[in-house]
Amino acid sequence: MSTPDHERPVILSCGDPSGIGPELAARAWEHFGARLPFVWLGDPAHLPRGTKIREIAQPSEAVTHSGSALPVLPHAFPAAARPGDPDPENARAVIDVIARGVDLVMRGEGSALTTAPIHKKALKDGAGFAFPGHTEFLAHLAGVERVVMMLASSNIKPPLRVVPATIHIGLSEVPSTLTPQLLRDTVRITNAGLRADFGFTMPRIAIAGLNPHAGEGGAMGREELDWIRDEIASLRAEGFALSGPLPADTLFHDRARSRYDAVICAYHDQALIPIKTLDFDGGVNVTLGLPFVRTSPDHGTAYDIAGQGRANPASLIAALEMAARMGAARHG
Numbered sequence: 001m002s003t004p005d006h007e008r009p010v011i012l013s014c015g016d017p018s019g020i021g022p023e024l025a026a027r028a029w030e031h032f033g034a035r036l037p038f039v040w041l042g043d044p045a046h047l048p049r050g051t052k053i054r055e056i057a058q059p060s061e062a063v064t065h066s067g068s069a070l071p072v073l074p075h076a077f078p079a080a081a082r083p084g085d086p087d088p089e090n091a092r093a094v095i096d097v098i099a100r101g102v103d104l105v106m107r108g109e110g111s112a113l114t115t116a117p118i119h120k121k122a123l124k125d126g127a128g129f130a131f132p133g134h135t136e137f138l139a140h141l142a143g144v145e146r147v148v149m150m151l152a153s154s155n156i157k158p159p160l161r162v163v164p165a166t167i168h169i170g171l172s173e174v175p176s177t178l179t180p181q182l183l184r185d186t187v188r189i190t191n192a193g194l195r196a197d198f199g200f201t202m203p204r205i206a207i208a209g210l211n212p213h214a215g216e217g218g219a220m221g222r223e224e225l226d227w228i229r230d231e232i233a234s235l236r237a238e239g240f241a242l243s244g245p246l247p248a249d250t251l252f253h254d255r256a257r258s259r260y261d262a263v264i265c266a267y268h269d270q271a272l273i274p275i276k277t278l279d280f281d282g283g284v285n286v287t288l289g290l291p292f293v294r295t296s297p298d299h300g301t302a303y304d305i306a307g308q309g310r311a312n313p314a315s316l317i318a319a320l321e322m323a324a325r326m327g328a329a330r331h332g
């Protein structure tokens with residue numbers, strides 16, 4: 001781990017208090033102690049009973065206390081947390097915590113934001129949350145039009161970094177949502193993110209086809225022939241190191257992964273199934289294109305095991321490590 005920014009800790013938003021976020025925050029603090037100071041932003045009453053906490057007034061105090069307790073910036077919620085059973089009364093506060101976390105990192109009080117999982121439908125039902133997820137909400141809060149979701153592995157070699165060009169939409173909407181402009185924007189933001197935050201000078205980006213066998217010459221769908229191929233050629237002419245469109249079914253095995261640094265996929269499951277299969281415990285969700293660093297574990301709220309002490313903290317630990325490294329590099 002590179003040296004974390006000790007003046008500006010990572011801010012960890014609590015996420016859904018009925019999910020596994022609070023217990024994972026406690027486990028992550030046990031793992032890191034003073035080695036990686038982070039601040040948990042949430043209602044202290046939602047943490048597992050017995051968690052050693054220290055309430056602080058500003059993030060910079062985290063460094064002094066993180067060796068002996070989990071530093072907490074308190075955010076009052078109206079209701080208790082019932083594991084696995086979200087209370088609609090708490091939905092507004094879950095959203096407010098994310099916004100408060102963004103404010104802290106935008107003001108430079110935190111080096112990076114790591115978000116614990118939210119339940120999108122619980123927020124929609126409870127507070128009319130109008131965004132498909134953190135990714136789009138963070139873009140909105142930061143005033144950025146387009147951002148990119150990337151999931152990066154931590155435990156496999158060669159590593160895997162996947163970008164779903166379209167994210168949380170129905171499968172039937174994918175072909176019309178995946179436009180030349182979206183592909184261009186996704187390539188540019190991915191390329192810039194890999195250079196700025198992952199240390200690549202000329203990132204190699206693979207692009208998966210939309211259709212089986214990347215269309216097989218038009219026999220199984222025409223998008224590759226009609227525009228994806230030409231768009232890739234024109235982006236290549238601009239200097240991007242692109243390959244594709246490539247059949248997605250053969251893009252993720254070990255030898256294939258050694259040929260690229262990130263792969264842009266046409267839709268959510270084309271990207272997330274391989275990474276969650278190959279590295280569920282080490283997968284980290286990174287939002288590229290924001291004016292601050294944001295990471296998250298790759299899993300969700302896991303209501304089925306919340307409050308039982310069974311949740312694995314590895315992905316959150318990897319997300320905090322990645323956030324601290326990227327944040328320190330940006331602020332250093």
Ligand SMILES: NC(=O)C1=CN([C@@H]2O[C@H](COP(=O)(O)OP(=O)(O)OC[C@H]3O[C@@H](n4cnc5c(N)ncnc54)[C@H](O)[C@@H]3O)[C@@H](O)[C@H]2O)C=CC1
Pocket residue numbers: 020116117118119120121134285296297298299300301302303304305310311312313314315
């Ligand atoms: N960044 C975020 O806020 C994310 C939020 N979600 C949301 O979470 C909610 C639930 O989504 P699901 O599809 O059920 O996925 P999920 O990841 O919450 O759960 C899927 C399965 O994996 C298990 N699991 C998840 N995390 C685990 C961990 N750390 N240790 C051990 N087992 C774990 C669960 O127990 C469950 O059996 C949805 O609302 C979804 O949108 C999903 C992914 C990311």
Ligand SMILES: NCC(=O)COP(=O)(O)O
Pocket residue numbers: 132133134135136272285296
């Ligand atoms: N499937 C990934 C996911 O749901 C994460 O979404 P976000 O909340 O990070 O936008």
